[in-house]
Amino acid sequence: MSNASAEHQALHHGLTIVHTALRRSLDTVVTTASRPVPEADRAGFADFCERTARFVRAHHDSEEEIFFPVFEKAGMADQIKTWRGDHTALLDELDQLDAAIVAFKARGDAEKLVASATRVRDHLFPHLDAEEAALSLGVLQKAVTAEQAAALATAASKHGQKHVGTRGLMLFLHALTAEEQRSHFGKMPWFVRKVLVPIWDRNWRPCAKYAHNATIAL
Ligand SMILES: [Fe+2]
Numbered sequence: 001m002s003n004a005s006a007e008h009q010a011l012h013h014g015l016t017i018v019h020t021a022l023r024r025s026l027d028t029v030v031t032t033a034s035r036p037v038p039e040a041d042r043a044g045f046a047d048f049c050e051r052t053a054r055f056v057r058a059h060h061d062s063e064e065e066i067f068f069p070v071f072e073k074a075g076m077a078d079q080i081k082t083w084r085g086d087h088t089a090l091l092d093e094l095d096q097l098d099a100a101i102v103a104f105k106a107r108g109d110a111e112k113l114v115a116s117a118t119r120v121r122d123h124l125f126p127h128l129d130a131e132e133a134a135l136s137l138g139v140l141q142k143a144v145t146a147e148q149a150a151a152l153a154t155a156a157s158k159h160g161q162k163h164v165g166t167r168g169l170m171l172f173l174h175a176l177t178a179e180e181q182r183s184h185f186g187k188m189p190w191f192v193r194k195v196l197v198p199i200w201d202r203n204w205r206p207c208a209k210y211a212h213n214a215t216i217a218l
């Protein structure tokens with residue numbers, strides 16, 4: 001690990017920390033939906049669920065569009081085939097989760113929400129574990145050059161900006177500890193960290209009580 005370039009380390013860190021945010025957010029969906037949700041919290045919790053489901057989809061899309069083709073060329077074709085299959089299976093479950101969120105939002109029926117979110121979690125978490133186990137820092141070093149690693153991280157960031165947007169960014173940030181926020185987002189321009197993020201954070205208020213971390217430490 002000591003001879004890994006900063007670019008490889010950043011790429012590895014980025015891939016892992018997204019998974020951390022996904023796990024925490026989905027855990028919160030399942031745990032919260034499993035208990036009675038007060039009527040006054042329905043819209044806010046539905047908002048949190050929508051952001052989480054969209055974040056999962058966007059993460060899979062970014063892997064398929066940006067990362068998987070590179071890893072396939074690097075000799076990991078069999079592994080990637082399995083992961084593409086996982087994504088396809090998860091898509092169907094995410095469709096069911098989306099429908100359950102719509103129903104919950106309209107009628108407050110949490111049963112299907114718990115069931116579908118639990119199914120997504122049961123299949124997503126082992127998938128994330130497998131990706132992390134296979135895409136170690138050492139494997140990334142062998143698979144891509146430092147320049148490619150930097151290009152992949154940049155492409156993933158742009159994909160996130162386009163497909164997750166500021167609503168997803170706030171979910172991501174609030175799913176991280178202060179140290180994790182700084183480690184992944186600390187190099188964003190001052191204007192973004194100090195001016196734009198506090199503005200974007202206003203749209204997070206309905207979801208605030210479901211945050212892993214209520215504050216932004218950038
Ligand atoms: Fe994946």
Ligand SMILES: [Fe+2]
Nearest residue numbers: 059063128131
């Ligand atoms: Fe992943």
